Amino acid sequence: MTSPLPSDLEIASAATLRPLEDVAAELDVTPAHLEPYGRDVAKIDLAVLGEPTQRHTAKYVVVTAITPTPLGEGKTTTAVGLVQGLGRLGRRAVVALRQPSMGPTFGIKGGAAGGGYSQVLPMERLNLHLTGDFHAVTAAHNLLAAMIDNHLHHGNELGLDLRNITWRRVLDVNDRALRNVVVGLGAREDGVVRETGFDITAASEVMVLLTLATSLQDLRERLGRIVVGYTTAGKGVTADDLHAAGAMAALLSDALKPNLLQTLEGGPAIVHCGPFGNIATGTSSVTADLIGMRGSDYVVTEAGFGADMGAERFFDVKCRVSGLRPDAAVVVATVRALKSHSGHWSIRPGKPLPDGLLAENPSDVEAGLPNLRKHIEIVRRFGVTPVVAINAFPDDHASEHEVIRRFCSRLGVRAAVTTHVADGGAGARELAEIVMEAAHEPTRFEFLYPLDLPLEQKIEAIATQIYGADGIELSPAAARGLRDYERLGFGGLPVVIAKTHLSISSDPTLKGAPRGWRMPVREVRAAVGAGYVYAICGDMRTMPGLSSSPNAERIDVDADGSVTGLS
Structure with missing residues (x-):
């Protein structure tokens, strides 16, 4: 029987950090472009983007997931583990992540610096304020x-x-x-x-x-x-x-510069911005990715929630702005999430997992596979090669992993079981190898829709081609809003769907890959500065926001000044 892992905080506290100048050198960033915030964090001056570099352009990999349970399926830790695995194979790799909001940090989810032996350090700084x-x-x-x-x-x-x-x-x-x-x-x-x-x-x-x-x-x-x-x-x-706007820009002039940290194994990690993934774009910054692309072999960047939400917005919004084109997409899947999508089990935030969910049951995993198939199809719709990362938990069973492997093989999709949480980069070597293979294949990337398409047709394209709906149902308020936005000249903007992250549909209780439903568009709003129109679909109360904070009750400071309870 394997011994339990130390807590994330214990692992992080025992780590020895590399000098940040050495970490920056792996990105071809000189000390002249670093602005230290304490000993272990620095901002990167955007002037570095105008500096010449001797390195070639990196391969660009986005990490997304299947439809998650309320607990999340480990996109961040998988992205960190993948970068560590690439490092074990002798490749220069950087992970670009969002900064966690202190709402979820003090709420049920807790910290978001990765987990186990695939974390970003210093984890306390990352979860609490970082550089402000x-x-x-x-x-x-x-x-x-x-x-x-x-x-x-x-x-x-x-x-x-x-x-x-x-x-x-x-x-x-x-x-x-x-x-x-x-x-x-x-x-x-x-x-x-x-x-x-x-x-x-x-x-x-x-x-x-x-x-x-x-x-x-x-x-x-x-x-x-x-x-x-x-x-x-x-x-x-x-x-x-x-x-x-001028005063606002002055307040944000330092915040525009990405933050440099490091992985548990000493590789570079750029942590910048943190928009929600269910009501906004759910990605880290364009500047973080551009800095990574000029100074590494692989940039691994994260997109929030499932491929229906995070990857679609990454492709249709972020990639339009950055001009970057992804070479591969990692779809993170877990046994527990696929069992949840069988419809046989319910996972509730803050509650223990049902005992039956942890029992060996390959048939439940198989029943949830339509959800994985749908997310693979979404990635392929954009002309990007998908790779499935089976994020392994200690209570998984080999037979359950094998069900996922065989399914991916039938679809012609590479898949690997990754144990990066327990084993760090060594546990992600197989995943790193297949991601490298996929990233070097030719791609035919394309956006889902042209920007000159009317707003209603953009919403319908996302609803039908990404979410699998039969169509959309516009409320009178939404129809009126679309007409007004077209009149005001916002019709050429891309669209973001604001909805629950717990289902491909707009109903969080519908698991798997629902069919025969129509997307209810209650309201549309314009985020003109950000450059998109967003459509609110379903009940906003099912989305995380200002919720209760049970995790805050167990976070404290010991007599020696160290943080406790943050994991």
């Missing part, structure tokens, strides 16, 4: 909110309709009492009374456009295009109209 980028996003976002209310207080010269102001406030911790608030109470000098509320910082449009911005000037222009609300005549009012 999230705080800068919060400050810039709320500065704009304050300037809206100040404008109203001083007469509302722009004619903003108080019932159609779309810019709320944000914070990066769980606080359900602030979801809906009334501002302006008190004396006349305290402002105009109106309803508004708070979202989580990871859901801010500022977070997304920071992810997609390629320079400080690009960031400034995107901020200026943010639409904060509409006049009674239906005209959009922007951050530039309020003269707020």
Whole structure:
């Protein structure tokens, strides 16, 4: 019987970190382009992108997954393990990840620095503040909110309709009492009374456009295009109209620079930005990937949730902006998730896994395979070669892994069982080998739709070709919103579907690969600064946001100053 792994925090605390200048050298980044934040973290000056390099362009690999359980299936740790595995094979590789929001960190999910022997270090810094980028996003976002209310207080010269102001406030911790608030109470000098509320910082449009911005000037222009609300005549009012975008860009000038950390095995890790994957783009930054591409053999970047959400947005939104084209896509699958998609088991956040779920049962795994097939089909739809990473847990059984291997073989898809959590890079060598093979195959990458397609047809293309719906059902509000956005000139933007991540459908209770359903589009909104229109499908209450925080109750600091309970 194998002994249990030490906790993530224990493993991280026992690690010896390499000098960050040595880690940066693997990316062809000199000390002149590093801005240290303490001993173990540094920002990378974007000026490095203009410097010549002797290295060839890297292979570009995106890590996505099947439809996850509420616990997640290990995309981050698989991405880290894959980079460590590539390092074991003598390849220069860098992992580009999102920074975790402190909402989920203090909530049920806990930290997001990877796990076991496939982590990014220092894990406490990564999970708690890092270099303050999230705080800068919060400050810039709320500065704009304050300037809206100040404008109203001083007469509302722009004619903003108080019932159609779309810019709320944000914070990066769980606080359900602030979801809906009334501002302006008190004396006349305290402002105009109106309803508004708070979202989580990871859901801010500022977070997304920071992810997609390629320079400080690009960031400034995107901020200026943010639409904060509409006049009674239906005209959009922007951050530039309020003269707020320049100050916002100044607050974000340091946050635009990616953060350099390292894996447990000393390889480079770039951690930057953290937009949600179910209501936004769910990727790390364009600049992080561009820095990696100029200085390594392989860039392994992560896209949130399943291929239906994360990979589609990575392809249709991020790749349009960056100009980069993926060479391969890793689809992470786990036995427990496939058993969940059999429809026989229910996994609930914060609750122990059912005993029967952990018993050897290859037939339950086989019953969940249509979900894996669907995600493989989605990747292939974009002309990208898929590779399946079977993220192994200690309570898996070899017979269950074999079911997945045989299924992938019938589909002509490479697959490997990876034990990177327990064994680090050594456990991901087979995965690294097949990813290298796949990345060197020719690709025929294509977007799902052209940008000149009408917005409704873009939504329908995503619903039918990606999610497998029979069609869409527009609410009157959604139909009206689409007409308004076309009239306002937003019709040429790509589309993001905001929906539950727990099903390919818009109903979180439907597992596997549902058929015969129609996607209900309740509402559409424009994130003009970020450069997309998003359609809200299904019940937003099924999506993570400002929720309860049981994990916060067990995080503390010992007498010696070390953090405890963060895993």
